[in-house]
Amino acid sequence: MLASSTSASAEARGTQRPALALRTVAPALGLIASRRAALVLMALFLGALALQALLPQRGTVSELQYTLWRSRYPTVARASEALGLDRVASTPWFWALGSAIALSLTACTMRRASTFLRRGPPPRGREAYLNLAPPPVGTSPAGQPPAGQPPAGLMDIAASLRRHGYLVKLGQDGLSARTGSLGPWGSVVFHGGMVVLFLGVLVSAATRFTGFVELAPGQIFQEHSGYLVQRAGAWAHQEPDFSIGVTGIGVAFWPDRSIQDIWAEVALQGTEGIVAQGVVRRNQSLHLQGSSLTLGSPFGPAAQLSFRLEDGHKESRGYVNFPVDNSGSRSQFKVPDTVVTVHAELVGGWREFLENRYSADQPRLKFVTSDSHGAATEYDLPLGEAVTIADGELRFEALETWALFMVSRDQGLPMIIAGAVLAFAGLAAALFIIPRWITVTSLPGGGWRVMYRTPWGTGSLLRELRELTGTDTEGT
Amino acid sequence: MLAAAHAAYWAALASCGSATVVFAIGTVFRKSLVMKLGGVVTAAAFVMLTVALALRWSATGHGPYLGRHEALASYSWALIGFYLLLQWRIFRARAAGLIVAPTSFFMLGVAALSPAAAQFESPAMRSTWLWVHVGMAKVAVASLLLAAGISALSLRRSLARPRRLTGPSGPGAQESGLEQVEELSVRLVSLGFLVLAVVIGAGALWANTAWGSYWSWDPIETWSLATWVLYGMALHLYHQWHVTGVRWAWLNVSVLAVAAMLLLALWVLSLSPHWIYLS
Numbered sequence: 208m209l210a211s212s213t214s215a216s217a218e219a220r221g222t223q224r225p226a227l228a229l230r231t232v233a234p235a236l237g238l239i240a241s242r243r244a245a246l247v248l249m250a251l252f253l254g255a256l257a258l259q260a261l262l263p264q265r266g267t268v269s270e271l272q273y274t275l276w277r278s279r280y281p282t283v284a285r286a287s288e289a290l291g292l293d294r295v296a297s298t299p300w301f302w303a304l305g306s307a308i309a310l311s312l313t314a315c316t317m318r319r320a321s322t323f324l325r326r327g328p329p330p331r332g333r334e335a336y337l338n339l340a341p342p343p344v345g346t347s348p349a350g351q352p353p354a355g356q357p358p359a360g361l362m363d364i365a366a367s368l369r370r371h372g373y374l375v376k377l378g379q380d381g382l383s384a385r386t387g388s389l390g391p392w393g394s395v396v397f398h399g400g401m402v403v404l405f406l407g408v409l410v411s412a413a414t415r416f417t418g419f420v421e422l423a424p425g426q427i428f429q430e431h432s433g434y435l436v437q438r439a440g441a442w443a444h445q446e447p448d449f450s451i452g453v454t455g456i457g458v459a460f461w462p463d464r465s466i467q468d469i470w471a472e473v474a475l476q477g478t479e480g481i482v483a484q485g486v487v488r489r490n491q492s493l494h495l496q497g498s499s500l501t502l503g504s505p506f507g508p509a510a511q512l513s514f515r516l517e518d519g520h521k522e523s524r525g526y527v528n529f530p531v532d533n534s535g536s537r538s539q540f541k542v543p544d545t546v547v548t549v550h551a552e553l554v555g556g557w558r559e560f561l562e563n564r565y566s567a568d569q570p571r572l573k574f575v576t577s578d579s580h581g582a583a584t585e586y587d588l589p590l591g592e593a594v595t596i597a598d599g600e601l602r603f604e605a606l607e608t609w610a611l612f613m614v615s616r617d618q619g620l621p622m623i624i625a626g627a628v629l630a631f632a633g634l635a636a637a638l639f640i641i642p643r644w645i646t647v648t649s650l651p652g653g654g655w656r657v658m659y660r661t662p663w664g665t666g667s668l669l670r671e672l673r674e675l676t677g678t679d680t681e682g683t
Numbered sequence: 684m685l686a687a688a689h690a691a692y693w694a695a696l697a698s699c700g701s702a703t704v705v706f707a708i709g710t711v712f713r714k715s716l717v718m719k720l721g722g723v724v725t726a727a728a729f730v731m732l733t734v735a736l737a738l739r740w741s742a743t744g745h746g747p748y749l750g751r752h753e754a755l756a757s758y759s760w761a762l763i764g765f766y767l768l769l770q771w772r773i774f775r776a777r778a779a780g781l782i783v784a785p786t787s788f789f790m791l792g793v794a795a796l797s798p799a800a801a802q803f804e805s806p807a808m809r810s811t812w813l814w815v816h817v818g819m820a821k822v823a824v825a826s827l828l829l830a831a832g833i834s835a836l837s838l839r840r841s842l843a844r845p846r847r848l849t850g851p852s853g854p855g856a857q858e859s860g861l862e863q864v865e866e867l868s869v870r871l872v873s874l875g876f877l878v879l880a881v882v883i884g885a886g887a888l889w890a891n892t893a894w895g896s897y898w899s900w901d902p903i904e905t906w907s908l909a910t911w912v913l914y915g916m917a918l919h920l921y922h923q924w925h926v927t928g929v930r931w932a933w934l935n936v937s938v939l940a941v942a943a944m945l946l947l948a949l950w951v952l953s954l955s956p957h958w959i960y961l962s
Contacts, residue, residue: 242923249916256909257945260902261952267900296900417896461803468809489807489892501892620897627884634880638873638918662922664870666863 239307240314248308255304259295262287266294309405316398319391328391330644332662337672339655364647364655371671373645381648393636400633404626411619422453422471423509423526423609450476451500456608458506458561469506471610487612497618503611505530508557510572511605517598527572528609529553551575553606560590561608572603643668685801688738691731692756696791698728699759702784710781721780722770728787729763736760745804748817755794759787761821762828769829773867782832812889816882823878827914830871831939834932837864841929865928868935869921876914883907902949910942 238244262283263276273293277284284293291298322329365375365382373384427450452474459467470488474481483493492499507530515522529552556568572588576596586594593602646658661668702724709717736747736757747753747760766783769776886904887897898904917938920926926934 242919246916246919249912249919253909253912253916256905256912259900260905260909260945260949264900267902466805467803489805489809492892615891617897623897631877631880631884634877638877639870663927664866666866 236314239311240318242315245311245315248304248311251304252308255295255301258292262292262295264294264296266297305405305408309402312398312402312405316395316402320395320399323391323395328388328642330660331391331642332660332665334658334660335665336656336658337669338650339657360655361647361649368645373643381646384645384647385643387640387642389636390640390642391637393633393638393640396633397630397637398633400626400629400631402626403629404623407619407622407624407626409619410622411617414619415615415617417613417615419503420451420612420614421509421528421609422451422612423511423528423607424453424455425511425607426526427452451612451614452476453610456506456610458608460562466506469502469610471502471612473500473612475500498614498616501613501615503613506608506610508553508561508570509607509609510551510553510603511607512572513602513604514596515600515602517600524604526607526609527551554587555589557606560606570606641668645672684738684742688735688742689799691735691738692791692795695728695731695735696788696795698724698731699763699784699788699791702728702780703788706781706784710778718777718780721784722767722777725763725780725784726767728784729760729767732756732760732763732791739801743801743804745808746814746817748813749802749804749808750799751797752794752799755790755797758821758824759790759794761825762790763787765822765825765829769867776829776833776867778836779829779832782835783829786828786832807893810889810892812885812892815885816889819878819882819885823875823882826871826878827875827939827942830868830875831936833864833868833871834935837868838929838932838936841932865931869931872914872918872935876911876918879907879911879914883911906942906945906949909945913938913942 263273265273268276287293291300295301361377361380361382365377365384368375368382368384371386373386374388375382375384453471454474455472456470458469461467468488470486472485473487473493474484475493476482485493487493487500487502489502492501494500507528509526509528511524511526513522513524551572551574553570554573555570556566557570559566559568560570569590571590573586574588575583575585577583586596588594588601588603590603590606593600595601641661641664644660648656648658650656657672659668659672702721705717705721705724708714709721739753740746743749747757762783766776766779770779883904886907890899890901890904891897917934920934921931
């Protein structure tokens with residue numbers, strides 16, 4: 208008896224448990240799927256965006272610009288930093304807000320899609336009606352229609368509605384018609400597309416990386432130990448999984464010396480030989496194994512140097528890259544296998560030389576070496592000549608142009624693009640296909656009563672009805 | 684050629700000023716003939732501005748999107764062109780000239796005060812996505828401005844003759860002018876909202892090739908997303924909460940005002956790479 212009562216109460220609990228869980232979860236789900244919650248979340252997101260746009264964000268503006276702004280508005284800056292408003296996009300609350308929006312979108316989409324799949328889009332908008340006067344005498348066929356057939360006037364209205372793309376169901380003394388069913392579905396597709404886009408953003412945030420490497424003609428990517436990779440705001444070295452060989456870099460200038468164009472001839476080599484080759488220029492990337500190779504903005508002169516030990520057996524080659532806008536700025540490099548550090552700058556007509564190899568004013572490399580004891584020696588090395596340093600000979604072999612190459616990989620991108628395309632298609636349908644429901648019934652004294660329902664765009668519907676029925680609705 | 688472009692530009696500016704005066708007179712004295720004249724003067728301004736932009740394009744070798752002068756002049760061109768197209772198809776839209784003409788006059792005036800020297804196009808600018816981004820931005824701004832202008836006019840009318848604006852719901856339901864105007868403004872906002880989505884998407888694709896990142900939370904990028912969300916909220920309020928009639932007109936005007944004020948605040952406060960192209 209006791210056992211049976213225990214099992215009975217367990218059964219009762221078993222039946223109660225899901226109901227309780229449902230009672231707990233359902234309101235939360237209902238709340239997150241509600242239109243009110245969606246609107247509140249959008250308003251919060253809008254506020255976050257406004258703050259983000261108005262306050263300088265670290266990582267978006269340069270450190271120098273941020274410091275200048277900070278010194279100009281110290282109180283605002285302190286408050287902004289204390290609240291994490293100097294990095295809104297990377298704060299946990301911003302991501303939580305984004306996740307809540309994604310959840311709300313998913314819940315709304317699922318709820319609406321399930322309703323539509325079960326019953327189809329329900330009629331929306333207020334129901335209204337107008338009465339159409341009977342057609343003037345003589346314009347309609349005389350006599351009653353044959354038994355079982357709708358009246359001729361109704362047939363005319365039905366034909367007219369069909370011509371305008373309405374789906375018409377004819378009855379004995381009336382008809383019902385609807386059009387624009389795709390419109391409500393468009394809204395579902397739009398919200399679904401936004402969910403896919405949000406998922407893509409999450410995948411992208413977790414997997415995307417962008418690597419940068421400076422290369423000059425003759426250099427191969429794998430000569431470097433790796434390239435700098437930016438991932439989630441941190442910098443690290445990444446071992447390359449393919450090599451980039453650069454055979455040429457070209458730059459064209461406008462008359463005011465601003466850059467007209469920049470391009471590079473490259474060959475990408477994977478494990479199975481050369482897999483892609485061609486010209487990379489601004490806005491024209493090369494793609495390989497899910498990665499894309501793009502040319503960045505910076506470029507400049509690259510001095511190719513070789514260093515040979517006195518015994519002649521060991522030779523090293525390397526490049527020193529100089530910024531294009533300031534040839535006088537100093538660059539630092541180490542002569543291989545020695546303890547000598549060299550500070551260098553380009554002088555002479557290096558800019559002219561890059562455009563014309565036969566320029567009269569040949570470039571020179573001015574540099575200072577300091578040995579392990581700190582003793583400095585100054586050199587002025589013309590192109591093609593060599594000097595003796597430490598235990599070897601340093602030669603200024605060539606002057607080339609270096610360019611910044613960017614390798615990026617984003618596994619979330621296909622999802623983002625698919626989501627954006629879906630969302631756009633859905634939005635276009637939702638905004639411009641207006642669903643309409645019409646019922647036409649005959650009035651006892653002749654003429655027709657047209658019941659219509661549309662969520663919006665009543666004005667154009669009335670115009671359409673006027674055209675369809677050939678009757679002036681005004682005054683009826 | 685730049686001198687000829689400048690002359691045509693000043694002629695367009697003068698025509699816009701004249702159109703503003705003509706539309707104001709037509710509205711105050713309710714003279715449809717004067718309103719028609721306003722339309723003609725606006726069309727003349729459009730022709731002049733087209734000539735000015737075409738000549739400048741030919742002289743500089745790039746489209747009108749580099750620098751504040753070119754940007755504002757081309758936005759103004761899009762606004763006037765959109766208005767002319769609309770009032771050609773929809774008679775009631777003609778009254779929006781009262782908003783379009785002074786807005787264009789103001790934009791052209793600010794453009795006239797901005798440096799007009801031709802700028803060279805950097806390699807990053809040579810992209811199909813930039814064309815889509817810039818071209819669609821003009822359509823979006825023109826349609827949203829026009830929608831707000833139409834709503835403002837309907838507000839003026841409804842304030843002059845207080846009347847509850849609701850959909851027809853009873854016997855003999857009629858299509859009133861104000862309802863037609865409301866539908867027109869909703870359609871324009873919908874178009875602007877849709878096109879703004881294209882602007883943001885194309886801008887992201889271009890930014891990836893120019894700056895190496897699809898989205899970098901640059902203030903102008905963030906502002907465009909905020910504006911999109913703002914209009915999204917407005918459309919939700921219209922379609923889901925039935926904020927119609929006078930309330931819709933107020934909402935539409937307010938949304939544009941908020942977006943414009945935010946942009947103005949950005950102009951003063953923010954440090955955006957976009958200003959390189961718009962200063």
